Each structure stands twice: as structure tokens, then as C-alpha cells.
Amino acid sequence: MSxxxxxxxxxxxxxALIYAQRLGEWISRAPQIEEDMALANVGLDLLxxxxxxxxxxxxxxxxxxxxxxxxxxxxxxxxRHLWLVERPGGDFADEMxxxxxxxxxxxxxxxxxxxxxxxxxxxxxxxxxxxxxNESTYHRDHARLWVxxxxxxTEESRTRMNAALERVAPYVDELFTDSWADRAAVAAGIGVLxxxxxxxxxxxxGSVLAxxxxxxxxxxxxxxxxxxxxxxxxxxxxxxxxxxxLARSHPGATW
Amino acid sequence: xxxxxxTRVLAPELRRVVEAVTDPEIPTLTIGDMGIVRGLSxxxxxxxxxxxxxxxxSGCPAVEVMSRDIVDAAADVGYVASVVVSHHPPWTSDWLxxxxxxxxxELHIAAPEPGAGRSGPVPVxxxxxxxxxxxxxxxxxxxxxxxxxxxxxxxxxxxxRCRACGDPFDEFKAV
Numbered sequence: 001m002s003x004x005x006x007x008x009x010x011x012x013x014x015x016a017l018i019y020a021q022r023l024g025e026w027i028s029r030a031p032q033i034e035e036d037m038a039l040a041n042v043g044l045d046l047l048x049x050x051x052x053x054x055x056x057x058x059x060x061x062x063x064x065x066x067x068x069x070x071x072x073x074x075x076x077x078x079x080r081h082l083w084l085v086e087r088p089g090g091d092f093a094d095e096m097x098x099x100x101x102x103x104x105x106x107x108x109x110x111x112x113x114x115x116x117x118x119x120x121x122x123x124x125x126x127x128x129x130x131x132x133x134n135e136s137t138y139h140r141d142h143a144r145l146w147v148x149x150x151x152x153x154t155e156e157s158r159t160r161m162n163a164a165l166e167r168v169a170p171y172v173d174e175l176f177t178d179s180w181a182d183r184a185a186v187a188a189g190i191g192v193l194x195x196x197x198x199x200x201x202x203x204x205x206g207s208v209l210a211x212x213x214x215x216x217x218x219x220x221x222x223x224x225x226x227x228x229x230x231x232x233x234x235x236x237x238x239x240x241x242x243x244x245x246l247a248r249s250h251p252g253a254t255w
Numbered sequence: 256x257x258x259x260x261x262t263r264v265l266a267p268e269l270r271r272v273v274e275a276v277t278d279p280e281i282p283t284l285t286i287g288d289m290g291i292v293r294g295l296s297x298x299x300x301x302x303x304x305x306x307x308x309x310x311x312x313s314g315c316p317a318v319e320v321m322s323r324d325i326v327d328a329a330a331d332v333g334y335v336a337s338v339v340v341s342h343h344p345p346w347t348s349d350w351l352x353x354x355x356x357x358x359x360x361e362l363h364i365a366a367p368e369p370g371a372g373r374s375g376p377v378p379v380x381x382x383x384x385x386x387x388x389x390x391x392x393x394x395x396x397x398x399x400x401x402x403x404x405x406x407x408x409x410x411x412x413x414x415x416r417c418r419a420c421g422d423p424f425d426e427f428k429a430v
Contacts, residue, residue: 044313051314130345
């Protein structure tokens with residue numbers, strides 16, 4: 001029988017993979033070449049994290065699936081990522097708001113996963129999560145520095161940052177919505193309920209926005225819902241089609 | 256499966272050979288001095304070895320190259336090697352040996368000091384590239400340097416510039 005935390009860990013792996021794919025799309029399109037490299041590096045960390053988690057999942061869930069099976073051979077309804085990470089990059093300001101939110105969330109949820117997995121004796125999972133905490137702390141600092149510079153920068157950068165906050169706001173609530181998978185994992189002593197992280201994560205994000213002299217996250221007119229049940233927005237299928245095309249057209253292809 | 260080709264050596268020599276494999280991106284730095292070799296399980300009788308390594312960064316693409324190099328190096332001294340990538344405990348730059356730090360400096364890459372990754376908040380300035388804790392220039396030794404980008408040419412490096420000698424240089428990031 002597979003451990004009760006498997007569905008929750010799958011959701012974490014899907015968040016990492018899908019966000020890595022979106023970050024990779026910035027390469028050659030970021031405002032400066034250093035930022036091409038920075039976003040590619042963040043994406044690479046997330047891709048590595050997803051690969052490690054899929055490999056671990058395939059070993060413990062009894063399916064024997066490889067990392068490629070998880071990434072290339074599942075369809076849209078089988079992916080469990082948040083709507084926030086499947087959004088196209090859009091304005092650079094949107095990406096920095098998203099990175100600040102996701103990295104802040106990752107720091108806290110992977111810290112909880114590392115400590116609980118360690119107590120439960122699941123060393124490999126604890127190790128992957130511990131590494132994720134270090135890396136996401138670095139990502140969070142990177143996003144913070146950009147939000148500070150753009151928010152407290154020129155009139156143009158400030159206007160675009162506030163517009164980005166308006167656009168991203170509808171996706172925030174889903175980050176802190178507990179799924180059945182989260183509850184099953186926490187009942188088994190692994191991980192943390194996202195709802196319990198809301199005040200600390202949004203507190204941190206809010207303090208960065210205030211320091212950047214930006215508006216607080218606005219109250220949105222609607223809320224994204226359903227990613228954890230495999231219900232995605234219309235952009236998801238197009239992104240997966242691009243991501244999975246090569247592997248599905250040439251099954252078994254290797255470098 | 257790679258067949259072993261060389262004359263089989265004893266376990267301590269095998270360890271030396273495995274740890275002497277170098278990072279493909281940093282050819283003066285051995286994986287032993289990088290601190291990523293976490294275990295060797297040797298069967299001298301059967302000529303088999305399981306080498307456990309841990310990645311410096313989750314997405315480090317060099318891991319696959321190094322894994323192949325380990326298999327080849329072990330084959331040269333009579334062993335069939337398999338490589339296991341383990342994430343527990345996670346790598347930290349504290350595991351770089353003194354010789355590893357020296358190897359980085361030889362390539363003009365600034366090496367992190369032990370414990371550098373957990374020194375708390377970093378001061379921030381607005382409007383220009385933020386100046387973090389001083390990293391000494393690996394060419395001229397000056398402490399008058401600035402951070403250009405927190406992400407450099409590979410996953411493990413950041414990019415700095417020396418105000419004294421004017422040269423840009425990589426820093427092996429502290430984590």
C-alpha cells in the first residue's frame with residue numbers, strides 16, 4: 001500500500017514541474033541577460049526538485065513509474081498543480097509577484113515536510129525537502145529584491161507592479177486551500193495544511209510589498225479553484241501539449 | 256552495463272580513484288573535494304561497488320555526467336560501479352574541503368567560507384544592484400566587489416565584479 005502522503009507530494013511535484021516549464025519560457029525574453037540566467041536557474045532548481053519527487057513517488061506508490069512517466073504520460077486531468085503556476089508569464093512584474101508568492105510558500109511548506117518526514121523516518125523525502133528549503137529561500141530573496149526595486153523604482157515600474165498584483169490576486173486563495181490530499185498526509189503525520197500557512201506567508205509577502213511602497217494584495221473579484229482536483233484553466237492543455245509533444249511523438253527517445 | 260576493464264585494486268585505492276573524478280564544469284575540482292561523495296559500498300571479491308552521491312543543487316545537470324565518469328573510472332580499476340543519487344542529508348557548501356576551496360580559487364572562482372550560507376538577513380539597497388556581504392576577488396584579493404547577478408553560469412554560482420581590478424568573477428554560492 002502506498003503511503004498516505006503520496007497524493008500531497010504529487011501535488012508539490014506538479015507545482016514544481018509546471019512552474020519550471022513556465023520559467024523556462026523566459027529564456028531570451030527577460031529584461032536583461034542576467035535575468036534570463038536567473039529565471040532559468042530557478043526553473044532548473046524546480047525541475048530538479050520535481051524529478052527527485054517523481055522518482056521517489058514512483059518507487060513508493062507501487063506503480064514503478066519513472067520521472068518521465070509522470071511528466072510526459074499523464075493527461076491534464078491527472079496534474080494536480082495550482083492555477084497560479086500554469087499562468088503564462090505575461091509582464092515581468094507578474095512573474096516577480098508569482099515568484100515571491102511561490103517561493104515564500106515553498107520555504108514554509110517544504111520546511112514542514114522536511115521536519116515531519118524526518119520524524120517519520122522517510123529520509124529521502126526529508127532530504128529533497130530540506131534542499132528545497134535552501135533553494136527556495138534563495139529564490140524568495142531574488143524575487144524580494146526585484147519587487148523592492150520595481151515597486152520603489154520609477155513611476156512606470158510601480159504602476160506595472162500594482163497592475164500585476166491586481167492580475168495575480170485571484171490565484172492567491174488557492175495556495176492556502178486544503179485539499180483532501182493535504183488532509184490525508186497531515187493525518188498521517190506528514191507535511192502541513194496550506195491553510196495554516198496563510199498568515200505567515202501572506203504576512204511575509206505583505207511586508208515586502210509595504211517595504212516596496214506598493215499597494216497590498218487586492219481583494220479579487222473571483223478565486224481560482226480546482227487545480228488540486230485536476231481541474232485547470234484553458235492555458236494548461238496548450239502548455240502540456242508543448243511540454244509533452246516530443247516524448248509522445250517519439251516514445252522512448254533518449255538524448 | 257559498463258564492463259570492468261582494468262586490473263582490480265583494493266577498496267582504499269578504489270575510493271581514491273572515485274573521489275578523483277572531476278566536475279565537468281570545474282575541471283580542477285574533484286567530487287571528493289566538493290563533498291558530494293556520500294558513501295562507497297565495495298565488494299572487492301565480486302568487483303562491484305555502489306557509489307552514493309548527492310547533488311549540490313536539485314537540477315544540477317552535471318550529476319549525470321559525473322555518474323558516468325564514476326562508472327568509467329571504476330571500470331579502469333576493475334570494478335563494475337552503480338551510482339545512487341541520494342538527497343539525505345542535503346549538500347551544503349560547508350562540505351567543500353580546504354583543497355576544494357583552493358581548486359576554485361585557482362580557477363578564479365570565489366569560494367564560500369564555512370557557515371557562510373546561514374548568516375541571516377542580507378542588507379538591501381534600492382535602485383542599483385544590491386550589495387551583499389563582501390566576497391573577495393579571487394584574482395586580486397580585493398574586498399571591494401559588487402554582486403552583478405545572484406545567478407551565474409551554472410546552478411551553483413553567482414556573478415560578481417571587482418571594483419579594484421575591474422574583472423567579473425564567479426562565486427561558488429554558499430548554501
